[in-house]
Amino acid sequence: MQSVGDTITVLYVNDDPDLLELLVRGLERENERLTVRTALSADEGIEAVRNGDVDCVLSDYHMPERTGVALLRDVRAVDASLPFIMFTETGSEVAASEAISAGVTDYIIQEPIGSQHALVARKVVSHVERRRMERSAARADERLHELAQTSNDVLWTFSADWGGNSCSSTPHTRTSSVNPPRRSVPIRAPFWTWYTTTTATE
Secondary structure: OOOOOOOEEEEEEOOOHHHHHHHHHHHHHHOOOEEEEEEOOHHHHHHHHHOOOOOEEEEOOOOOOOOHHHHHHHHHHHOOOOOEEEEEOOOOHHHHHHHHHHOOOEEEEOOOOOOOHHHHHHHHHHHHHHHHHHHHHHHHHHHHHHHHHHOOEEEEEOOOOOOOOEEEEOOOOOOOOOOOOOEEOOOOOOOOOEEEEEOOOO
16 A cells, blocks of 8 residues: 555546646646546546555536546445545536535635636545555554553553653453453544553563
């Protein structure tokens, strides 16, 4: 899994080839971390998502045969947390409501005047980095509990602001002492450092 700071692969889905080319150039020029792949239909888009290696989907709403919301529903069936940004000319309440109900990550209305490449690039990077940090946090949480199951030590975790710390303790089985019950508090912070302090005595 890529970490924060790595290349971000964006899939842009739009049936207008001219808009595809324009946005690809604009986003990649705006942020060198962004690599933009394209699809001309919702069917092409979901196939690209199923093939993997996509960090964020950027999609138009109005497309032939199937809308961007239909694509969003398909994407959510494959990956419930993949960032999906609706980037469309329509600002209707119906379209926005459908997108929100389907689990859209963000909704950007295209402006008729001026470039929005900087805004879209910031949104993409922000949502992708948040997802990567959450996944990294989940993996660290899993590793922490694995360590707790095999360690004689108490493991503490701290959030970046030292606010939400937690503790997990699981001593090895001993023949000369009574094992205290395991105590664990769920981790709620996205950033951690941890250290171990020996608590058991022979």
